[in-house]
Amino acid sequence: MDLQSDQRLAGLTAWANQQLSTLQLYQGPSLPLQSVSGDASFRRYFRCRFEGKTALNTGLQSLICVDAPPDKENNPAFMRVARGFAAAGVPVPQLLAVDLEQGYMLLSDLGDCLLKTVLNPQTVEQYFGVALRELTHIMQADFSADPLPHFDSALLQREMELFREWFCDRFLQLDLSQSEHELLTEVFAWLQQQALAQQQVPVHRDYHTRNLMVLEDGRLGVIDFQDAVLGPVTYDLLSLLRDETFPTWDQAQVKCWVAGFAAQLRQADLCSVDDERFWWDFNGIGAQRHLKVAGIFARLKYRDHKQGYLEHTPQSLQYILMEINELKARAPDCIGRFYDWLLARVVPPLLVKFPNSDALFTPTALAPVP
Template sequence: MLDSRLSALGQWLGALAIPWQLDLDSLAPASADASFRRYFRIRSTKANYPTLIVMDAPPDKESIEPFIRVARLFAEAQLNVPQILAENSPAGFLLLSDLGSTTYLDALTPNNADKLYREAITALVQLQLASQANILPNYDSELLQRELDLFPEWYLLRHLQMNFNSKQQDQLSACFNLLIKNNLAQSKVFVHRDYHSRNLMLSPHHSPGILDFQDAVYGPITYDLTSLLRDAYIQWPDEKVLDWMIFYWETAREVGLAVPPDFGDFFRDFEWMGLQRHLKILGIFVRLNYRDGKNAYLKDIPLVLHYAQNVANRYIEFKPLAHLLAALH
């Protein structure tokens, strides 16, 4: 913790100590994530804010402006996101309200899963109802393609050192094109882009708390539901996932969201969106290991590969991909 940014952070917090009644000596690591951001927790004697969160986002690595913009956008949608209490954008520091330390991943059990997932789905529908075009970046074909390219570049070539021939490359490209075509044909909403058990917080009021939304875009309506129900960090029985999918689909239809009127079409969109996401994740998890020195995500690869394999096996269009994925086991 003895680094130049921590020193600068301490000076900034020192200027906030009196108005926010901060206990500067209580500053301690809260969490880190897959990006360059890190978070600290600090105590306060303010009645409404017994603890606060401090974000440190090095400005030479990433801007905090997207976080600020999306936090305000999601707050306007009445979602439970951290309040921005103080900011120093040039330095990359934020003082935030604390949504607690218990993630869905920490809290989920077979006994409470139905309640928690229904609350998360209800919040997701609320977010999607607030959607407007031309506010967030578009989840366009170029972005979808760049994400898919992470799979061959990092997972196949770098991690597995797999050389594939021109026919396999063409087959993979054809599968990617099918996925992108389907993804772009779906109706568009605000997309959190990492709406899953590690970014949803158990909250005594207005659950769930929602974190890590700075990469939000305007894109396919099934994306966040796929993130939630085919989570890279926790797996549920297929029948439970189907129940929650139906709950989302029926709720979305009731409030006028543009989901397919036929559940079979919706299910296919969900699966194909999930396949795009899981191929991307395989590349990202490996890249985090080799490029960023974060190897903790490697243990989650088998589940992600399992999801991708299952979907590829269910659709004749993805038979070449299914054969490729089967060879990776």
């Protein structure tokens, strides 16, 4: 931990103890903070345990203290989304105290049980059923009084450009020709159009198994939502069902889950397209997201010096190929050429770095779902 982080932790500790006293939750000697986790951003989380009284009970309590440097994190957005989601019935942490100037927050504690740790073939139907119900609440959240930013062309483009800059150039060190650059530009533009053509709803943007907490009442708490936007209706569904840091589910089962969720959305008047179009949209937004993710994993390593994400890169690329393969039969010629280009130019150098990933790129593994 560097000196600046030490200073921020000391400041957060003093501030959190002051808030506990102000809120009349705890009176006593200064309490230490225990590290819970950092994430792919500059935000850090700590747990504070104390003997005290809350609205729920008396005894050993815990709260989450957040260090979110205001020059690096959009804390007003976190507050706006937390309030909007909570009003829609989404189980999110309660905001107990906030200091926007310093970038400190005190939140209710949703516990330690990440969905990722309990999800397996035996529990998946139960937990995904809950996760999809919570997702419909997110989609129905009302931000009319304080609108979410739009997932617009500029944002979609910036995200996909991470693939070109950080994945192809920095990570794989590909020297792309002018025609290769033109192909990427053409593909990105088409994927943008597909995303913007979908119905637009509130989107979490990282709705996956590491941001869902298993609660004692059987629901799933939702965290890390500060980047929410108004965006494509399939986006969060895709993030959950094709999580690049989780083992791949059987794709026939994924297609069934997608169709079932589309039916739920039609019943709630959140979607008007048929199952075939919804599957098309799901794969279109999947290609966009996984292009971004591949670029982000490389950027985390080379810019932010965070090593743990790059190992998931082969899974991201497999998903891109699967999704493009689902689209190319009815898409413009550039999409088919992009599929061939990925296999010829991107997969070989990737396999040099990850030689045990070759099974991800067999024709069977990439085949469209019947």
